[in-house]
């Protein structure tokens with residue numbers, strides 16, 4: 521990581537259009553991602569959230585639009601370029617390998633080797649221990665040789681996040697990391713996200729439970745049918761219910777007005 525200030529723009533997507541055949545999944549989205557923030561990305565099913573972050577990760581080439589990193593336009597943009605720029609994505613559909621250990625999952629494809637090209641087992645275990653501690657993986661029984669398939673859902677997300685950190689991520693994208701998880705497991709993932717943020721890195725968090733996304737995020741970016749609907753810092757909203765009100769209005773009318781929210785006073789007669 522550089523010496524850059526927290527809060528400064530680190531990635532800018534400018535007017536991104538993405539077509540799949542005749543489907544325009546993104547119709548011109550501009551989004552700024554800032555250093556050290558948790559950005560909550562919200563929107564209905566099919567709104568274009570995954571398409572947007574896959575474009576950010578270089579998995580999809582935009583049909584048009586520009587990607588800027590640290591003030592420089594990056595072209596060409598592909599998975600290697602995104603990785604070099606420090607962007608790591610934890611996709612639900614690119615899962616860990618459950619029959620392998622934590623260590624082999626963290627280092628899969630990027631093993632630490634010695635001069636003879638052999639895997640340096642001790643170094644990998646030390647590094648895995650360090651990474652898991654860094655994200656607040658505190659279980660007393662934690663062992664880097666544990667089989668991932670025996671871990672809880674939240675812990676598995678921790679392994680995926682540790683792998684992203686090992687790959688020198690500055691920006692970690694989590695596409696629905698808590699969708700299949702219980703509240704306890706969700707809390708574990710939140711702890712990992714907090715630890716990543718405390719280290720000065722950025723997290724983009726996609727989720728369907730708006731209360732969860734509200735709790736963990738500093739800023740929100742809402743997309744609707746491939747376009748930006750609205751965005752704002754947490755302080756721009758009066759609470760999670762305000763955000764939910766706007767999203768409901770968006771679903772019903774196609775646009776949302778921040779001023780139409782009237783919180784009911786505690787104890788007020790409805």
Ligand SMILES: Nc1ncnc2c1ncn2[C@@H]1O[C@H](COP(=O)(O)OP(=O)(O)OP(=O)(O)O)[C@@H](O)[C@H]1O
Pocket residue numbers: 540543545563564565566567568569570571572
């Ligand atoms: N590889 C693809 N080929 C064709 N169409 C696609 C492809 N990926 C996404 N789409 C379409 O683009 C639109 C946006 O999909 P996307 O997966 O980005 O939505 P999403 O906001 O992530 O939804 P969800 O909340 O259900 O995950 C949808 O209409 C989807 O069918």
Ligand SMILES: [Mg+2]
Pocket residue numbers: 569570571695
């Ligand atoms: Mg999605």
